[in-house]
Amino acid sequence: MSVPDARLPRVNAFRDSRPASAAPSAGRPTATPSPPPGDLAPGVRRGRLTELRGPGVRPRSLDARALAALAANPGCRRRALLDGAGIDKGALAQALGSPAAYGQSQFAIVRGNAFESRVKADGGTELLRLLHERLAPGTPPPAPEEVATPDLSAAGPEGRAARTALALREATAAGGWALLDHPMLVVEVAGSPAYVEPDAVVVHPDGSWTVVEIKSFPMIDGSADAAKVGAAARQAAVYVLALEPVAGHTGAHTGRPVRVRDRVLLVCPKDFSNLPTAAAVDVRKQLATTRRQLARLTRVEEIAAALPDGTTFDLRLADDGKTPTRRPEELAEAVEAVDAAYAPECLAACELAFHCRKRSREDGAVEALGRGVRGELGGLHTIEEVLAAAVPDGPESPEAPDDGPDDPAVVALRRAAALRAEALARPTVPGPRAEEPGCR
Incomplete structure (x- = not known):
């Protein structure tokens, strides 16, 4: 089932999963593959990225929406470095005098959280009913008492990612239904780990896994805004990509065939009500594009090694922790030391887009x-x-x-x-x- 264009536009409530409980560490998690020969040592890389952020500045987490935008423009070394180093691009753009003029309203966030809570109420009964109706018709529906809901709490994003992998392995080995609420996944981006958090992942009795995306834009007469559905599909493709290595390890340990389904469940409000409805969205195209584009990204340490000595994006915040004290000219010089690949599409996806557009126009590019x-x-x-x-x-x-x-x-x-x-x-x-x- 596809989701065609809607006839009525709606407020843009494109919302990524709720943020992780803690910012990710710049170190390499256990699920990240070992670096190829010739790469910098993890300690050297951590030290260099810390220098770029500034002393005492914690890395900013990279969510699936930012990953999808990064994959759409893999030639931009500037964004690859800033995102890989965990630098707050919004604060950087503000200090440069070119703040981003877009964002999500507080109303949309509250409405989205309320709708997600309703969908997942009673142990996800309504969510599993919609999933069975759209993706598993003709099979026995799952009874509420038959659905496992493992606890995924752990210390830090690395711990939560390891706990998620263990819960997926146990649920797959059990051979029943399981609903994982906000699991934590890790995907390597330009040599650095990025932690992403889907709304839910459902384990089927046959060993397959389905990504669930819950959005607050409406489906009117079974149709939704094509741009918003496309954005949700690109975001879900990042989650599918992050699940694939976990599925490989799970299959090796359990001896069962495990696959991540390339059709995700998109749950939205029905018509003008707050009642949930759903559609199966094929993300094979978005998955192939995201995989190819992320593979093209230059590794973060290679970009950092080409920077002039002493380059840093530290804002040198005042005692209030909000006011930058570093001169904008120095920040602009540091930013311009990294090549960018500006395009008008960046205005809807990157906090530094207005600064890059200004420079591009000045250069007549x-x-x-x-x-x-x-x-x-x-x-x-x-x-x-x-x-x-x-x-x-x-x-x-x-x-x-x-x-x-x-x-x-x-x-x-x-x-x-x-x-x-x-x-x-x-x-x-x-x-x-x-x-x-x-x-x-």
């Missing part, structure tokens, strides 16, 4: 016009080069491109310039015809 335009312009990198290429017989310019007239981008630009000149040469308002009398 064509990336500010969008990825589509950037692709069409080929080897032309600045607005000056584009304008010079559009004038075949214009004055020589140091920004003029070396591409000849046979370059497709140059040919298209000169054709567009000729059409524009022709259109501007025509009179805008034609005069009255000689044989017709004027209006009276």
